[in-house]
Every structure is written in structure tokens, then in C-alpha cells.
Amino acid sequence: MTLWTHELRLLIRARLTVVALALLAILAVASVAAGMAEVARQRAAIAAIPAAQAEDISAVADYVSRTKDAGSAAYYSFHPTWDSPSPLAFAALGMRDVSPYILRVRALGLEAQIYDGDTFNPELALPGRFDFAFVLVFLAPLFVIALFHDLVSGEREAGRLRSLTALPRGGAGLMRRRTLLRWALLWAALALPFAIGAAWSGVGASIILLILPLIAAYLLFWIGFAALIGRLRWSSVANAATLAACWLVLVLIGPTLANVAINRAVPISQGAEIALAQREQVNHAWDIPREETMRRFYANHPRWADSAPLGPEFHYKWYFAFHQNGDERVADEVRAYREGLKRREAAARSLSWVLPSVGVQTLLTRLADTDLTAQLAYQDRIRGFHERLREFYYGYLFSDRSFTREDFARAPTFKGSRVYRHHSAFLEAR
Amino acid sequence: MNHFGAPPILIDGLTVAYGDHRVLDELSLHVPAGSITALLGGNGAGKSTTLATLLGFVRAQAGTVLVSDVDPGADPDGARRKIAYLPENVALYEHLTAVENADYLLALSDERKERGVITDALAAAGLQQRAWDQRLGGFSKGMRQKVAVAVALLREVPVLLLDEPTSGLDPRATADFNALVSAVRDRGTAVLMVTHDLLSAADVADRIGFLEAGRIVEEVEAVGAERFDVRALHARFAVGTERHAA
Amino acid sequence: MRKTQLIARDELRLMVRNRVAVIAFALLVLLTLVAVLSSWSHQRANAELRARHQHEAEHAFDAQPDRHPHRVVHYGHFIFRPLGPLAAFDPGVDAFTGSSMFLEGHRQNTANFGDVRQSSMLIRFGQLTPAFVLQVVAPLLLIFLGYGVLSRETERGTMRLLMLQGVSRGQMVNGKLMALGAVAALAGLPAMIGFIAIAGQPGALALPMATIALGYAAYLALWVVVIVLVSAAVRRSRDALLALVALWAIGVVLLPRVAPDVASAAVPLQNRLQTDVAIARDLRRMGDSHNPDDPHFAAFKASVLKRYGVDWVEDLPVNYKGLLALEGERLTSELFDQYARQSYAAQNSQNALVQSVGVLSPTIALRSLSMAAAGTDFAGHQRFLEQAEAYRYVLVQRLNRMQAEAVNYSDDTATDPGADRRKRVSASNWDKMPDFTYQAPSGGALAAGALPGLVVIMGWLAAAILLLARTSRRLGEGR
Numbered sequence A: 001m002t003l004w005t006h007e008l009r010l011l012i013r014a015r016l017t018v019v020a021l022a023l024l025a026i027l028a029v030a031s032v033a034a035g036m037a038e039v040a041r042q043r044a045a046i047a048a049i050p051a052a053q054a055e056d057i058s059a060v061a062d063y064v065s066r067t068k069d070a071g072s073a074a075y076y077s078f079h080p081t082w083d084s085p086s087p088l089a090f091a092a093l094g095m096r097d098v099s100p101y102i103l104r105v106r107a108l109g110l111e112a113q114i115y116d117g118d119t120f121n122p123e124l125a126l127p128g129r130f131d132f133a134f135v136l137v138f139l140a141p142l143f144v145i146a147l148f149h150d151l152v153s154g155e156r157e158a159g160r161l162r163s164l165t166a167l168p169r170g171g172a173g174l175m176r177r178r179t180l181l182r183w184a185l186l187w188a189a190l191a192l193p194f195a196i197g198a199a200w201s202g203v204g205a206s207i208i209l210l211i212l213p214l215i216a217a218y219l220l221f222w223i224g225f226a227a228l229i230g231r232l233r234w235s236s237v238a239n240a241a242t243l244a245a246c247w248l249v250l251v252l253i254g255p256t257l258a259n260v261a262i263n264r265a266v267p268i269s270q271g272a273e274i275a276l277a278q279r280e281q282v283n284h285a286w287d288i289p290r291e292e293t294m295r296r297f298y299a300n301h302p303r304w305a306d307s308a309p310l311g312p313e314f315h316y317k318w319y320f321a322f323h324q325n326g327d328e329r330v331a332d333e334v335r336a337y338r339e340g341l342k343r344r345e346a347a348a349r350s351l352s353w354v355l356p357s358v359g360v361q362t363l364l365t366r367l368a369d370t371d372l373t374a375q376l377a378y379q380d381r382i383r384g385f386h387e388r389l390r391e392f393y394y395g396y397l398f399s400d401r402s403f404t405r406e407d408f409a410r411a412p413t414f415k416g417s418r419v420y421r422h423h424s425a426f427l428e429a430r
Numbered sequence B: 001m002n003h004f005g006a007p008p009i010l011i012d013g014l015t016v017a018y019g020d021h022r023v024l025d026e027l028s029l030h031v032p033a034g035s036i037t038a039l040l041g042g043n044g045a046g047k048s049t050t051l052a053t054l055l056g057f058v059r060a061q062a063g064t065v066l067v068s069d070v071d072p073g074a075d076p077d078g079a080r081r082k083i084a085y086l087p088e089n090v091a092l093y094e095h096l097t098a099v100e101n102a103d104y105l106l107a108l109s110d111e112r113k114e115r116g117v118i119t120d121a122l123a124a125a126g127l128q129q130r131a132w133d134q135r136l137g138g139f140s141k142g143m144r145q146k147v148a149v150a151v152a153l154l155r156e157v158p159v160l161l162l163d164e165p166t167s168g169l170d171p172r173a174t175a176d177f178n179a180l181v182s183a184v185r186d187r188g189t190a191v192l193m194v195t196h197d198l199l200s201a202a203d204v205a206d207r208i209g210f211l212e213a214g215r216i217v218e219e220v221e222a223v224g225a226e227r228f229d230v231r232a233l234h235a236r237f238a239v240g241t242e243r244h245a246a
Numbered sequence C: 001m002r003k004t005q006l007i008a009r010d011e012l013r014l015m016v017r018n019r020v021a022v023i024a025f026a027l028l029v030l031l032t033l034v035a036v037l038s039s040w041s042h043q044r045a046n047a048e049l050r051a052r053h054q055h056e057a058e059h060a061f062d063a064q065p066d067r068h069p070h071r072v073v074h075y076g077h078f079i080f081r082p083l084g085p086l087a088a089f090d091p092g093v094d095a096f097t098g099s100s101m102f103l104e105g106h107r108q109n110t111a112n113f114g115d116v117r118q119s120s121m122l123i124r125f126g127q128l129t130p131a132f133v134l135q136v137v138a139p140l141l142l143i144f145l146g147y148g149v150l151s152r153e154t155e156r157g158t159m160r161l162l163m164l165q166g167v168s169r170g171q172m173v174n175g176k177l178m179a180l181g182a183v184a185a186l187a188g189l190p191a192m193i194g195f196i197a198i199a200g201q202p203g204a205l206a207l208p209m210a211t212i213a214l215g216y217a218a219y220l221a222l223w224v225v226v227i228v229l230v231s232a233a234v235r236r237s238r239d240a241l242l243a244l245v246a247l248w249a250i251g252v253v254l255l256p257r258v259a260p261d262v263a264s265a266a267v268p269l270q271n272r273l274q275t276d277v278a279i280a281r282d283l284r285r286m287g288d289s290h291n292p293d294d295p296h297f298a299a300f301k302a303s304v305l306k307r308y309g310v311d312w313v314e315d316l317p318v319n320y321k322g323l324l325a326l327e328g329e330r331l332t333s334e335l336f337d338q339y340a341r342q343s344y345a346a347q348n349s350q351n352a353l354v355q356s357v358g359v360l361s362p363t364i365a366l367r368s369l370s371m372a373a374a375g376t377d378f379a380g381h382q383r384f385l386e387q388a389e390a391y392r393y394v395l396v397q398r399l400n401r402m403q404a405e406a407v408n409y410s411d412d413t414a415t416d417p418g419a420d421r422r423k424r425v426s427a428s429n430w431d432k433m434p435d436f437t438y439q440a441p442s443g444g445a446l447a448a449g450a451l452p453g454l455v456v457i458m459g460w461l462a463a464a465i466l467l468l469a470r471t472s473r474r475l476g477e478g479r
Helices: A003-013 A015-047 A049-067 A070-076 A132-148 A153-157 A161-165 A172-201 A205-230 A236-265 A270-287 A290-300 A316-329 A331-353 A356-367 A372-397 A405-410 A422-429 B047-054 B076-080 B098-107 B115-124 B141-154 B171-186 B198-204 B230-245 C002-017 C019-062 C069-075 C092-096 C121-125 C130-146 C148-156 C158-164 C169-199 C206-233 C237-266 C272-286 C295-308 C320-357 C362-374 C378-406 C409-413 C419-423 C427-432 C443-472
Strands: A079-082 A102-105 B009-018 B021-031 B035-040 B062-067 B083-086 B159-163 B190-195 B207-212 B215-221 C077-080 C100-104 C107-112
Touching: A003 A015, A003 A172, A003 B098, A015 A049, A015 A132, A015 A172, A015 C237, A049 A070, A049 A079, A049 A405, A049 C272, A070 A316, A070 A372, A070 A405, A079 A372, A102 A372, A102 C272, A132 A172, A132 A205, A132 A236, A132 A356, A132 C237, A153 A161, A153 A236, A172 A205, A205 A236, A205 A356, A236 A331, A236 A356, A236 C019, A236 C121, A236 C130, A236 C237, A270 A316, A270 A331, A270 C019, A270 C069, A270 C077, A270 C100, A270 C107, A290 A316, A316 A331, A316 A372, A331 A356, A331 A372, A331 C121, A356 A372, A356 C121, B009 B047, B021 B035, B021 B047, B021 B062, B021 B190, B021 B215, B035 B171, B035 B198, B047 B062, B047 B159, B047 B190, B076 B083, B083 B141, B098 B115, B098 B141, B115 B141, B141 B171, B159 B171, B171 B190, B171 B198, B190 B198, B198 B230, B207 B230, B215 B230, C002 C019, C002 C169, C019 C077, C019 C130, C019 C169, C019 C427, C069 C100, C069 C320, C069 C378, C077 C378, C092 C362, C092 C378, C100 C378, C107 C378, C130 C169, C130 C206, C130 C237, C130 C362, C148 C158, C148 C169, C148 C206, C148 C237, C158 C169, C169 C206, C169 C443, C206 C237, C206 C362, C206 C443, C237 C320, C237 C362, C272 C320, C295 C320, C320 C362, C320 C378, C320 C409, C320 C443, C362 C378, C362 C443, C409 C419
Parallel strands: B035 B190, B035 B207, B083 B159, B159 B190
Antiparallel strands: A079 A102, B009 B021, B009 B062, B207 B215, C077 C100, C100 C107
């Protein structure tokens, strides 16, 4: 038997170690399974869109085809957008439980639609999801503490340290072997379930190869921490208590304090103000001459300026024009709001250098495209799609073309698929 | 084994001090191959520090320490490769069996032994066969020590260091242990035991050194079949410890 | 009794001499103070912001010019969920539910702009509130200070020494309970001081506050008993510490996360798209006001004509378009209510599932108790949503009735250049519309919502005390 197999035998004879490793592996498997189930639920919900949408649109088409009025078509048609979970989303669900991944929009003012949420149970979201990122960031350090708090002090307390060190292979090398072995086993308990789940979910090899060392590095941070505390030559009990206290600070208290500090340093109240202002802008159009609205609209969108002048009766092109004017008038607030959100996220990201727990969580949610950046990116894609929707309907409205049943099929459809280039996405975000 | 070259344990003018306090004060001690030297001394005489220096745990301020020509201060691992060490309180792994413990400790000493060789050594150390494959959880101190002795026996090294080996053993176990140590000596090993068990030392040692305040104040060699005059030794030891206490 | 107090005093003296313990305790107090202050100022700022927004929204509504009532139906109204004073102690789901809601005719919008979508990922690590400190951090401090209270004595053999001095097992255990209980009381004190400060605010109700105080006291007492229990049952201090930290990690960190996952897998929730499509489908089945041949609306028209004894809608003394709007709103709102009820029922059964896991984790029970009493749980949000919907319905129907009564049918259908002017009703009508006032639940209702959690915690406490009594009978036995 080699020295390594000897150490392995010693390790698996210790009940605490075996129980701890088995428990960690079970938790990792459970979290991967739970994450994959959640992602499957989200995929199923997205897959169910076309059927529901077809039914809804065909009813609108039935109604509109009586008048062939493009305005009614634009007004009554909801168009679905969705944010498909990335292959890695199972490992870090991030914000996907609280921010919508399906949103239907109309060609009306977007600022009154884009902040809408989906139905979710806030009490379930409150404690956070049980995903792989949680097991890694929150729980794995506790297992490191359980396995490493008495690495040396345990031998000292058992009275073996002196005689072990007196053996040629029993000194620092022995502790190195034990550290490496425990590290490798902890890593395997986390990495194997993750890698299998990731391969199953179709995560690219490069991402898996990035996260596997990340797991090892995060464990190493805590192992190094335990070694540092171990150098103080305190008792095993004191080591365990100190390490658990450090865990509390680094994983729970630090991030919560930072959240308070960041939200204070970067105040964001524009959200509701945008909604209020946009409504005011939109509805104001009813109280001013309609030509004024059209002038403003044509100034910003000259390509429709050749459209026939408004008659005395209601015309939807005026209606849609003031909706778009409303959006455009709050554009600055929207930009400021968005900048605020990005600043908050950037502040949290820079905190990664101080709090490895935050770093790992941030990195995982970034790679999985489940963070605030991903949420904003989804909003950008909705904005792009909404732009195409407007263009499409304006083509009928401003040239008074009739909108037939066939035209419903010509409406732009949301491009749900994304190209996942995680490395570059992450590096850009940095 | 070189009976004619430098002795496996060679200490010359060894001085170890913690701050102003000299624990070892120009200590000199040679233990030739195939002999047993007992260091007798009261608490604080420097016995443990002598062993710790040989094992490379403590660095000498002055003097020469060589373990089979290796300086433990410069190359502790090299020195430890030459030493089998039996601590005062033998602590082993409770959740391993006797054989597994021996196997493991030998592996940490860079030695591989077949199971048969290990069980032979356990038997030679006086451990009954039914205990070989039992976990150490229920072992008595004597039984634990037998496992440790078996490991020491199996390590074919030139130096054996014993730290209070007979404390806590009953007379019968002490006699058994002494017989084992004699057998090791007869293989050509240089044995150094530090103890305050005068009777045991007299029984087994070839030479006895009296350690007081970090130096050997007197050395007695065994002569003939009578070996030592135990009474005289006892009187000498009592004086030494009293002097130290005063 | 004297001996019990001596033992308690001795234990406390030991803790005071332990520098690490004192530092940890001081940090907890500091953390609580930071939590109280930041949470309070956050609640105040949020409450003020929402009140200001609410005021602006009401002002904007009342300041509308002459408008056609149906325009006002679509102009709609913004309402903001007010934040009760107890939210400073436990904001519950406030950050996770939007606080502002746009109310308009025949549409039900979501509550938007919740903190969770406006914060970085950090918010998912938890929020620094007095409730968080007491639920999560305080038990861990008690563990650090208390794991050794009995195991240390067993390990060092001082247990038997004390027993030989005539100290009974009961006195021993009670003394340790007393010492650790004193620490727990001290640890809870800063949060309670903050609590009393909150109580000074208007709108704070006595009964829910008492429930919260009782719940947290019982929760900390439970930890004290459990810590002494484990310390009594285990032979080595290290084992006691590891076992207690494991218990804490499972009960406080793991189960509260696993339970929601189980609940959301067990009880599916219909998403908004499916709900909207289903409502539209049901609406088409009930009646399509746009379709002149629709049977429901044909019957409605006939009944209206009959009621007024006329043959044509033009002859009606009221504006038929307004009546149609009233009827349409009635139909859609019925459906909204029906689907909302379904969604609430699903979410409530999810929450009930989580609470049944609370039988395993007192922390879950305490959390739901705390949120329920503070009015910041899902039930509180539901209360807001229901009131919002009721208000929306009343507002829209008043406007529809105004259209029926104050706008002439012929004007309403005219398209000549002056028609727009004639369709409008006077701006003086808008500030006669009722404002949304959130009806806060009574103290009794809040406390009643907190009752199940309280029962669970009390049950745990009783079980732990019984178990401790049993375990302590064997104290000092064995090798």
C-alpha cells in the first residue's frame, strides 16, 4: 500500500469524515437535481408558449379580420418574449425565480410593460433557492471546517503529534498528504455531481473546465483559512468555533452588510417615477392638439413623415405615436435607472475581491446568465424586439394598409435562442 | 552496521538554551552500536530535550549532534530515518487495528513489511494473536506499547530512543519489555533510554548516565554479572535529585 | 436554589473571562444595532418614498383636465403598498414583491419595482434586519458560548467533583440554563430596544408585537435548552460543538432553502402568460362585447332595452356604451378574481407546505410567525393585492357609470370635430373619486396569523425541555 492509500484508509475509518463527505455528496446531487428540475420547469413553460400564443392570436385575428384595421391588430396582439435558461442555469438559478423569463409585450408604450413581473410566490423566493451555487458557497465551507479544524490539533490532542513527526514521512509531508486527500475528496463530492449534471445539461466543456477549478479554489480558500487558524495552536474546539464564526461573517453577515451599504450608496427610486412620468406623457396627448403629437413623432421618425394627415376621426397611428413619444420622453430616466442598477451590480462584483463567497456566487451567476446583467440583457432583447414590432405595425398604420389574417403570421417573432459565449461575456462584464 | 566507526549517537558539547535558561549545558554522550545507555535524571534535568534534539525538534546553540553521521538540526528527516522512537505515552489510531497501525506507521517510516512479518513482530512484542486484528479502542496501555514496540523492532534502524518506556507498566510487563530491548541491542542497535525508573535502567542498561541541570555529572558502566550496585545507584540518584531540587 | 445560582454565576464568570466570547458578544450587539438602525431607516425611507409617490399619483389623478371617463379608466391610478412600522423589524417579503401597482380598466397588472429586481445578487444572501440577526446569528453565538457548559465539565471530570460536593443534577442543569438564558436575554435585548422604538411609531399594534416578542423569546429559549441538551448528552466538547453547528446549519440554513424547492415542485403555479391567455379564452366564452352577434351581449342589450322600455339604444336615457363598459368590466373582474383566487390558493398551499416543514425546523416556524405578525408575509401582500383589486373595480365602475350617466350616447358615438369636446366630463369630478386607502389588518388578525408558528415553537420548546430532563438524569454516569 502506498502512503496515499494508507491515508485514505485512515480517513474512511473515521466516522465523522465519511458521514460528512457522504452528506456533502448527497446535498450536491440533490441541489443539481433540484436545479435541473427547476430549469426543466422553466423550459417547459417556454415550450408551452407557442400553443397558448396561437390560440390567443387566432382569436385576435378573428376579431381584427372583420375590420382589417392594423391599429386594432397592433393594440390587441400580445407578442411573447422569453429568456431561455442557459445550459448552466441549473447550477446557479440566480434571479430567474424573481425576474420574469416570459414577458408578453404589445407595440404600445414599452416603459409601461417592461418592468412587469411574472407570478411567483415571494415567500418561496425569500430564503433563496437550493441550487448548486448555494451548496458550494454556503455549505461546502462548513464541511471544510468539519474536516480541517482538527487536522493538526486533533493529533496534538490525541498525543500522537510528537511521535508522528518523529517518523521520516510523518512531518509536514504527512499533513500535506492529508490536506490534499481531504481537499480532493471534498472536491470530488461537489465536482462529480456538478460535472455530470452539467454534461447532461449540455454545458460546454470550456465552462465545465472553468468551474471545476473554481470549486477547488474556493475549497482551497477555506482550507487555507483553516490552516491559518490551525497555526495559532489552539484546541480543536477553539479552531472549530473560530472558523464557524468566520464563516458566518464571510458568508452571511458580510454580504448582507454590503447589500445595505451598496443600496445606500447607489440609491434607486426612478423605477416608480419612470412609470408615473411615462403615464403622464402618454395621457397628456389627449389634451393637446393631435398635430403636435404627430410633429414630435415625425421629427424623431422621419421615415413615416409622408403619411397622410390625420382626419377628424380617431386613428391608431396617432395613438401609437403618442405612446412612442411617451417612451422617448422618459428615455433619460430609463438610462439613469439602468445605470443605477449596473452600478449596484458592479459594486457587488468588486466586493468579490474581499468576500470569496460573493465572488463565487457572482461568477457562477454570470457564467449561468442568471444575474442582474442577464436580466438587463433580456430587457435589451425585449427592447430590440419591441422596436421591430413597432416597425412592423407602423408599416401598415402609416400607409393605411389593411391588416389581413395572413399578416398576423408576418409579425416579427422573438428570437429566443442566444449564443452562449460565457468567457467573453464574463470578461466583458469585468 | 559499523561497530568501529563513530557511534550511532554522538553528542559533543551540546548546549540548548531557552532564553537565558540553559536546558542542556555542554552535554556529551556517546552511545555505541549494540549498547544501551540509560539517562537518569529528575524532572527538568534535560532528558526530554536531549531526545528532542536527536529527533531534530530542537536546535542546538552549540556542540555537535550526529545520528549515524546525520546532523538532525540540518537534516531532521535524514536523522529520523535512522531513529525508532517510542514516546512516553504511546498514542495510536483508535479506529485502526493493531496490524493496520503497525502497517501505517511503518509506511510513514518508508518501510514496507508483509503481514506475516508484522504479526511476527507483534507476537515477539508479546501481543496475543487475537488482538492483532482488533481495533485499538479497547487496548490497555501495555498492549498499545507492545504495538509501538513491534513497530520499533521492525524498523531496522541503528538508533532506538525510548522516553520513559516503563512508566505505568506493571513489573511483569517491565521485565518483558526489558527483554525485548535487550534483543534489539543484541542486533547491534544503539539504544538510548531516558527514565527515572532506576530499577529498570539497572536491569537493562550497559551504561547509566546521571543527568543534572543539563549535563552528565556521572557515568557508571555495568561490570560483570552483577552489573550495577543498585544500592549505590539509588543513593547517587537520590542525592542528584535532591541537589537539583535544592 | 442557592447552588443553582452559584453555578450560573460561575458559568457567566467563565464567559466574561473568555475574551473571544466577549468579543463575539459585543459584535452581535453591534450587528443588531446596525441592523436595527439600517432596517429602520430603510423602512422609514421606503415608507416615505411610497407615501410621496402615492401623494404624487393622487395629485396627478385629481389634476386631470376635462376628460372622457373612459380615458380616465385607461389613465388609471398608481397605488403604492404602504409599509407598516413592524416592517422595520421584519420586512419579510417586502423586497420580493413589487411595491407599486398600476390600476386600469379591464387589465390586472403586477406589482412592480421590488427591491429584489433592483439590487445586486447580494440581496439573495439575506437581508440585514433585526429579525435576521435574531433568527440566524444569535443562535450561533449561543452555540459558541454554550456548547461546553456541561460537556466541558464531563470532559475535565469536574462534573463528578461538583456532584461529590452535593450539587444535584437538576441544580447543575438549571444553573447552566440560567447562565445561558441570561446571555440569550442580553443578546436579544438590543433588538428588543429597537422593537420598543418601533412601537413608538403610530400604527404599531400591541398584540402582534407581543406575539413577536414571545415568539423570539421562545425561539432563543429553545436554542438555550437544545444547547444544554446536546452539551449534556455528548461526552466531548468538540462533539457538542460540531453537533450543534450541524443542527444549526440544517435547521437555519438548509431546510429553509430546501422546503421552498419542494413546495414549488409539489404545487405548480400558473404563470402570467397562461393566466392571461386563459382569462381571454374564458372571456370569449362568456361574451364578446366586440361581436354584434354575441349571445351574451345580445341578451344583455335586450334586457337593458326591456328595463327602460325602449326599442333602440339611442332612445335609452343613459349612455349604452357606459352600460356596456360596466357589464364588460363586471365580466373581466369576475374572471380576475377567479384566477387570482386560484393563484392565491396555490401559493398558500405552497406556503402551508413550507410551514409543515417548519415542524422540522423551528426557524421556518419563527420566520412565518414573525412575518405574519409584522404583516409582511404573503398573506399581507395578498391583502394588499385584494384591496387593490377591489379599489380598481370600484374606481373603474364609477368611471363607467359616469360614462353611462354623464356622457351622451350620441356624443359618444359622434366623430365630428367638436365631438371630442362634448364627450368630456368636467375635471371637478376627479378629486371626488375615492383615494386608495389600505385597510391595515387588526392586531388580532395579525396575531392569529402568527399563531401556528408560535404553536410549533412552543411545542419544540416543550419537547426539548422534556428531553433535557430525561438526558440530565444520566448526567455524570458512565466511564
